[in-house]
Amino acid sequence: MTESTRPSGAATRLTVLVGESDQWHHRPLYAEIVHRAREAGLAGASVFRGVEGFGASSLVHTSRLLSLSEDLPVAVVIVDEDARIREFLPQLDGLVTGGLVTLEPCEVVRYAGGGAAG
Numbered sequence: 737m738t739e740s741t742r743p744s745g746a747a748t749r750l751t752v753l754v755g756e757s758d759q760w761h762h763r764p765l766y767a768e769i770v771h772r773a774r775e776a777g778l779a780g781a782s783v784f785r786g787v788e789g790f791g792a793s794s795l796v797h798t799s800r801l802l803s804l805s806e807d808l809p810v811a812v813v814i815v816d817e818d819a820r821i822r823e824f825l826p827q828l829d830g831l832v833t834g835g836l837v838t839l840e841p842c843e844v845v846r847y848a849g850g851g852a853a854g
Contacts, residue, residue, distance in 0.1 A: 748818040749842045752828065754835035756785065757807040765831070769812045772827045779816040779847065786810065791835065815842060 758765035766783045773781040786809035814821065821839065828837060 744844050744847065746818070747815050747842050747844045748821040749840045750814040750816075750821050750824070751838045751840070752812040752814075752832060752835065753791070753837075754810055754812070754832060755791075755807040756810045758810075758834065760831060766810045766812050768831065769828070772831075773812075773814050773824065776820075776824050776827065778814055778820060778824060781812060781814045784811045784813065815844065 752766075752769055754765050756764070756766075760768040770781045770783060789809035791809070814824070816824075818841075825837075
């Protein structure tokens, strides 16, 4: 990735909340989203696994010992320039049929390689 594609200053955070067991063509949905974000040349994407949550169904999914839930919440977070994020949104059409997709303005303070994320 070249320096010119690295976001700085004003940016947009795209968050996609789905279930851990959601699939796209026998592949975890979160992995497909990350793969498409990389193909689109976005600055980076990270996946975060939740320990507990509920969505539109109001069914609570939890990782607590006595729970049998295997569908924990997963958040895919992508930060880049607003125009690049909005250009990527059509990639999610038909891909994310359940869950939640949000956009929030944010500010990139530091973006450097070599860390665990991005």
